[in-house]
Amino acid sequence: MEIVIMIVQFMLGISLMVTVHELGHFLAARAIGIKVKKFYLFFDTFGWRLFRFHYKGTEFGIGWLPIGGYIRMIGTIADDENEPDEDVNVPTTQRYYSKPVWQRMIVMSAGILMNLLLALVIYCSLFLYYGRNQITGLGSSFTILPGELGIQAGLQPGDQVTAINADSLLYEDELLSTHLMHGNTVLSIVRKHGNERVHLHVAVSPKIMQLVADKGLTQFFSIKAGFKIDSVYTNLDLRKNTAFKNAHIIALNGDSVRTYNDFIIRLKENKQRQLYLTVIHDGKTNTMLAHRDKDGHIGFSLDSKLPSYKPESINISQSLTAGSSKVWNTISENTKGLSQIVKGEVKVKDGLLGPIRIAGLFSSHFDGKRFWSLVALLSTGLGLINLLPLAPLDGGVMAVLFWEALTGKKASRNFWAGFYLSGLLFVILLSAYILFNDIRSIT
Incomplete structure (x- = not known):
């Protein structure tokens, strides 16, 4: 289904x-x-069609071959x-x-x-309709865990991001999108050295940004968000087991979990499998079988340190500005992606998705x-x-x-x-x- x-x-x-x-x-x-003689959704190849009607000299219809559409002038x-x-x-x-x-x-x-x-x-x-969520945790709760490409760029675990490209006003819809991946990206960070806090600007080369676009943003950095569980569904009738309240999840099906991002990725990778959570509770390590609820979710609540968001309602004028910016960024991202494919920087099989994917x-x-x-x-x-x-x-x-x-x-x-x-x-x-x-x- x-x-x-x-x-x-x-x-x-x-x-x-x-x-x-x-x-x-x-x-x-x-x-x-x-x-205009014909207007068709899908193609009526061999003259076969699902539906048609005529209006003001034009034949409108739906073809049987779902690979596009056409008009005939x-x-x-x-x-x-x-x-x-x-x-x-x-x-x-x-x-x-x-x-x-x-x-x-x-x-x-x-x-x-x-x-x-x-x-x-x-x-x-x-x-x-939905408004925007402004990130309010920059420089405090927004602590990153760099991936392989992030380490190459000079990031270190525990760095706190205060601005991206000199912009400290970011929104949730921009944070983990390729909007940031345009090359010559500068991250303003705070790094702790003992009791000192050092302010740095890390310039990330376009070459690394191209690799990020190819391999994914988590290879650059993920949000370091430790979390605790309140309770877990550990029986088939989905009654909550609260014996592990405030336990720390450290692995899912044997794969290490360091951040909330890791946990979500592991859930997707094990979508069709039984889920075994490895947790630390009261200084002891335990493994438990976790059952999904009727919607397929793991039943627990989070005590997390994710970046905080401030919901913002916006008016029509602001939505036009935000929407136009979103379209322009999407055009830039797609254009850059096509350019990378033509130049051979990104493989065709990775850069172009077909109908199944x-x-x-x-x-x-x-x-x-x-x-x-x-x-x-x-x-x-x-x-x-x-x-x-x-x-x-x-x-x-x-x-x-x-x-x-x-x-x-x-x-x-x-x-x-x-x-x-x-x-x-x-x-x-x-x-x-x-x-x-x-x-x-x-x-």
């Missing part, structure tokens, strides 16, 4: 993003006066000799190829802009905030992917339009055929490789 819930969320998210993308093309084409190629008989009588002024380059460029870019607009609307709405990003139960955050993130990614200068992506068509603008000549039918075939072949091979890596990751 959990897999079904993830798949349903994935399909709903993809359907929304594709529909919005094609709606951008459709609205722009209609505004410019181009006749009349006259996409100037010398198309094989157009259907019903399209012959469409006036030249309503044909795509008859429009000037700048208008065709608007039509092709409208889908990308709509994806970015969708992300902006979602992020603004989330900030407006993307579906796995969604929760096994519906979480509104997580769902919409992922849709906004993926919508931004879809817009940027479509900017790539490859047919049949929008970026490929816009590249040819740019060439037409420079030369004053329209691309011939033979050129379009070769361009589309080469681009389509590359996209199919790349998609197959990504899907192969998806399947391999779950086997």
Whole structure:
């Protein structure tokens, strides 16, 4: 059932993003006066479809092949000799190829802009509804435990972060995101030497930041958050065992647990296994079998030293600022990621996720905030992917339009055929490789 819930969320998210993308093309084409013959979510390959209806001369429908969507405009190629008989009588002024380059460029870019607009609307709405959690523990409770890359950068266990890039005002949604991973990052820290507190600025090189983006932020640092348990479900009827009140968890299924972050990671790694907690209580080490509750959670309460947060409600103006910043940061992160893949700094199999791994990003139960955050993130990614200068992506068509603008000549039918075939072949091979890596990751 959990897999079904993830798949349903994935399909709903993809359907929304594709529909919005094609709606951008459709609205722009209609505004410019181009006749749109078909508007489809998914592909009606071989003429098979799940649903269709006609409205104002356009056929709207849902295809059976869930790999995207499309609109079909009349006259996409100037010398198309094989157009259907019903399209012959469409006036030249309503044909795509008859429009000037700048208008065709608007039509092709409208889908990308709509994806970015969708992300902006979602992020603004989330900030407006949920507000933001401002971190108030910098320099006191926010103590870090550096990973391998953090040690290379010069961090030490027990360092207290007071600012990141000279900004002491941070929010929870920024703390462990790649927003901080743009290279030339400077951490302002306080380090204890005996009874002295030394203030330092640690400059982290772009090279290390690139490795962090590849290997994950926990390889740079994690939040040092010791915690105690109040009680644990140690029997099948889930009655609480309070004999271990205030015990310290030191291992889960034999794997060392040093921080709360470690504990959460170990829980995910042992999702389908029995859980044995190793704890220290009254100076003695014990191992107990912990049972999950009906929601799959471990039953205990925390006495933690996590950074404290101050909930902040924000108004519409502030949500627009925060949402715009979030979209821009997401664009920067995705652009940097694509650049690293092209340069060979990040492997394709690690940098590009296919449908299986993307579906796995969604929760096994519906979480509104997580769902919409992922849709906004993926919508931004879809817009940027479509900017790539490859047919049949929008970026490929816009590249040819740019060439037409420079030369004053329209691309011939033979050129379009070769361009589309080469681009389509590359996209199919790349998609197959990504899907192969998806399947391999779950086997």
